[in-house]
Each structure stands twice: as C-alpha cells, then as structure tokens.
Amino acid sequence: MQTRQVLAQPHAMKFFTARFISNYGNGMSPIALAFGILALPNGSANMLGLVLGSTTAMFLIMAPFGGVIADKYGRARMVGITDMLAGAILFVQVGYFATGNVPLAVLLIVNGAYGILWGVYWPAFTGIMPSIVPEAGLQKANAINSLVANAGLILGAASAGFLIDGYGAAVTLGIDSATFLISGAMVFTFRHLTPRIKNSKNTMIEDLAHGWKVFISFKWIVIVVISFSFIIMCWAAAENVLGPLVALEHFDGAKSWSLVITAESAGLIVGALIAMKIKPKYPIRFLQISSFTVCFYIFSLAKPQSLLLIAFCAFLFGITLDLWGTLWYTALHRKVPRDALSRVSSFDALGSLIFKPIGLAIAAPASSLIGLDNVVYVLVGISILAISLPLLSADVRNMSYEDSPNDKVALR
Secondary structure (H helix, E strand, O other): HHHHHHHHHOOHHHHHHHHHHHHHHHHHHHHHHHHHHHHOOOHHHHHHHHHHHHHHHHHHHHHHHHHHHHOOOOHHHHHHHHHHHHHHHHHHHHHHHOOOOOOHHHHHHHHHHHHHHHHHHHHHOOOOOOOOHHHHHHHHHHHHHHHHHHHHHHHHHHHHHHHHHHHHHHOOOOOOOOHHHHHHHHHHHOOHHHHOOOOOOOOHHHHEEEEEEHOOOOOHHHHHHHHHHHHHHHHHHHHHHHHHHHHHHHHHHHHHHHHHOOOOHHHHHHHHHHHHHOOOOOOOHHHHOOOOHHHHHHHHOOOOOOOOHHHHHHHHHHHHHHHHHHHHHHHHHHHHOHHHHHHHHHHHHHHOOOOHHHHHHHHHHHHHOOHHHHHHHHHHHHHHHHHHHHHHHHHHHOOOOOOOOOOOOOOO
C-alpha cells in the first residue's frame, strides 16, 4: 500500500495531525519539568526522580485495567477523554509553577493522576490504527504516524530550551497542557471507528484474564517485554535524571540538554523514514541487534564526553527507538487478535515500564554514593545483557510477519 493511499483513508490525516500536536507538547514537557523542578527553591535531582517515578508507578497500576477499558468502551473515545482530562489536570501544575513555589505533594498528585490517565490512553492509542487503515497499510501507517509524531517531538524539544530560558517552565508546561486538550478533542471526533462493546457479559477480571492469556501465548512478545523492562530502566535513569545533571554541571543547562533531546528526536525522524522502506525478514532479531545504540548513548554521559558526541549517540538511539515503534506495533497489529489488542498492548507497556520507576528513583542517590560515571557503567552493563540474552531464543530470532497460521485466532 502506497503512502498516498494511506493518507487518503478518511480519518488518517486528522489522526496524524492530532498526534503531531500532542507530541509537540510531549517534546517540551520532560525538559520543562526537569529544569522547572531543579530550579525550585526546594528542587533537587532526588525530587525529579521521585516525581517522574510516581507517574510511571501510577501508569503501571492502571495499565492492565486501561487495556480492558479501551477494548470495552472504545479506543478512540478513551484516547480523546484521557487526553483532555490530562490537559486539564496538568494546568493545575502550571498554576503552581507560575508562582515559583510548587509543593512536592502537588507534583506527586498531578503527575500521579497523569500516570493513571496515561494507563488508559496508551493501550487505547496503540489499538486505534487497525481501525483507520487496512492491514496491508499497517507498517506504512505506523511509519507515517511515527514520522509526524517525531516531527512534533523534535520541534517541541528544540523549542523547549528557548521557551524555558525566555519565558520560564510555567509557560512551556502550559503549552504542553494545551496540546493535550486540542489533540484529545480531535481524536474524540472519530470515536465511532472503535465503538463500545455492547451487551458484553464478561466482567473486567474475566476480560483481564483473557488478555493475559493472549499475551503469554506469544513467547516472543513475553521475552522482548522482559528485555525492555531492563533497557527502559537504564535509559530512563540516564536520560531523565543523569542527563540533566550532566547538562547543569558541565554544559549550558536546559539549552544543552534540549540539544541532546532534539538530536534524539531527529533520529526518530530518520528512523521513521527508514521504517517506511525497510522489510526485515526477521524484524525482532533486527530490532534487538539495533538496540545496542542505547549502550553508546548511556556510555556517552560518562566523563562526560563532548556535547556533540552525546547528541550524536542520542541521534543513533533515536533511529533505533523509532524502528522499534514502527516494526513492533506492526507485529502486534498483525499477530494479535483484534479484539484483545489493547489488553495485550497494556501488558506490553506494563512489563516494559515496570522497572522504570526504580531507575528514576535510584539514579541520583546512586550517583551521589558511587559517582555518576560508575552508575553509567552499571547501566551500560545491564543494557548489554538485556539486549543480548533474548537473542538466544529461537522464537525471538526467527519471528516473522508471515509465519502466523493461528495469529488471528482469539483464545477464548
């Protein structure tokens, strides 16, 4: 299926536009929140790690139920509702940042609530695409979605440093909050594409159990999710906590780290362009091997290296990250029974992010205890093992889009 055919689908352009708007805000928010917290009178790296960890923790609690909610009540509807609610809640945080004094309790409540909404949003979002384009266009559509989303990220990240420097974290976070409201309203308009399940006799627990049964029936999914639980833990600790600390100590603070995140976002763009063309016979094997770029990115924070080298490593990892986003979700869309897609995606997200709060919470204390460089070396070692061990499994090495005689059979 050609790109123009994908874009010609009735709701494709609106969906991609909403994704761009949302990700423009998402490109700014981690930089604005990090440097906003570090600039507070009571701010510290430990506080930053705690706040970011609370978001992920609440996400992990909610994600399995979010998949059930999305499958039962309509994926596009839930994406729209959760996006708009998130925008409204985040504006509370903006008001406090505008005063220059944000109590820790406010940060934890607001970002924890955002994590709960994210736990419904993400599994709902990952299940929308098959309702917008036919199966033959899924990889192309996922690549286009990544391309426009990453364009938003790169513009948001590029804007963040200048906005924070010129107008402060409050204004930057306010723009981010507004993007949630706009994109959520846009997606909500095509809620009819993913209607509610009417007259369902299953309880939430029964639906949850069925989703789990489908999830564990795919050995390659389970292995890769376990692998990524450690990779994301290391990446989050390095990028969200150690990186801003390095930027403050050795470079030009928010502007410098904005350059690194912009470079990573540029890599996402390149990855999306590659994903539109590439057709690996064994996509998961290809993706696991390409994931070694995260090791170079994390390692570049030691010493530290030059800012340009850190940005280049971030760029390479961005390419890998987007290839994962496109090829992985294409695999899920093709292999997983449609009626359980959001539930499987929720267990995917739950497993992949389960150790992220640990990485965020221990990064700053560990760097104070044993030194930032030593923490970086430990994170690199864990990442190498997490990437390499899954390749010992034939299910991971030999997974192909084509060898799926029973993939669309629901396991009820």
